[in-house]
Amino acid sequence: MEHKSNCSSLVHVRNPHLDTLKEDFLYHFSLGTGTHNLPEMFGDVKFVCVGGSPWRMKSFIQYVAAELALEDPSLDYPNICAGTDRYAMYKVGPVLSVSHGMGIPSIAIMLHELIKLLHYSHCTDVTIIRIGTSGGIGLEPGTVVVTKQSVDATFQPRFEQVTLGKTVVRNTDLDPSLAEELLQCSKELGQFETVIGNTMCTLDFYEGQARLDGAFCSYTEEDKHAYLTKAREAGVYNIEMESSVFAAMCNLSGLRAAVVCVTLLDRLKGDQLSSSHEVLHNYQLRPQMLVGYYIKKQLKVKSEHAAK
Known part of the structure; x- marks a missing residue:
């Protein structure tokens, strides 16, 4: 499951125990390496924006869609994490928008799973902004x-x-x-x-x-x-x-x-x-x-x- 590469622009995980997992289920996203093709879904991501409110992050992805003229900003963008009520995730082109809730514990849980998601998706040269x-x-x-x-x-x-x-x-x-x-x-x-x-x-x-x-x-x-x-x-x-x-x-x-x-x-x-x-x-x-x-x-x- 580990993606082998010497490229420093990859998103790094620092946990040798992940190599022993047959599959990794990102519980709070309701996404997993065994249930979803993460490289296909997220491999083109270059920019990740995170913020506390699910509403704000959906609003952001609609704004980005309009600014980049990638898709119709009036579309009802689906929540990729609809299988859970913990976080919301939206994507348009190379931009991923994710909610993190309020406070250190909430954003830390989200970041553990987001970092693993980006790593498993083989994303490179990623910029993340809260x-x-x-x-x-x-x-x-x-x-x-x-x-x-x-x-x-x-x-x-x-x-x-x-x-x-x-x-x-x-x-x-x-x-x-x-x-x-x-x-x-x-x-x-x-x-x-x-x-x-x-x-x-x-x-x-x-x-x-x-x-x-x-x-x-x-x-x-x-x-x-x-x-x-x-x-x-x-x-x-x-x-x-x-x-x-x-x-x-x-x-x-x-x-x-x-x-x-x-x-x-x-x-x-x-x-x-x-x-x-x-x-x-x-x-x-x-x-x-x-x-x-x-x-x-x-x-x-x-x-x-x-x-x-």
Whole structure:
């Protein structure tokens, strides 16, 4: 079942036990090496976009279909993972769009199976981008943040995984050249502000992000502001709940990766969303507009090179 190749552009798995499996069933995708022809289904994938909401990822694939003029964007794209209610997956041309739910555990489960899927499909030169929403620190709502490094709640660039009772620390750097390419794409679009900065990844939405409006709170408003100010001084521009394990797992598998999140509010000014539904919807479209533009630009460059 192992695909033998020395090509460094392959998606790597680092588990010798997989070689002993007669077949591997990707349970949370309802896909498997023994039940599906994965290379035929996914072998042409070059871009993977992941985000929390199934609705958002279906919206993204429809947007990409229109931008790339690959298929009719009004089509009702089928959920490839319809056999499970855990995640949703959509595909158009070389673009795969997958939901990951909320928080580190949910995206980690999805990434284990996604990385194996890409590996079994013999995909090469894959770029993966997480698109989502976040709380900003000292930024105008609607600003898009391309993550430089994912840091933990103590502002350290690391992801800690407890394995067999021992803490394993993994690197959370993201591809700096990809971040710069995305920033340049935003400048070319000229429709919204985009910055590169560190992203704080937390284990919780409320106390873990210094909110004052959860069911429990043991600190003052002054404590909150002092903490968030310290975070900004450490280079943190926004806060979300998935980037650390995303960066760590992409590093391990050799995937070129980026995190692109729009800020829905400035956490220094409040904890609850006050913008209208229409404004928030517009904000949430910005990461997919930026990533869609990037993909379109990359495919144009590749087609021009192929024509020469």
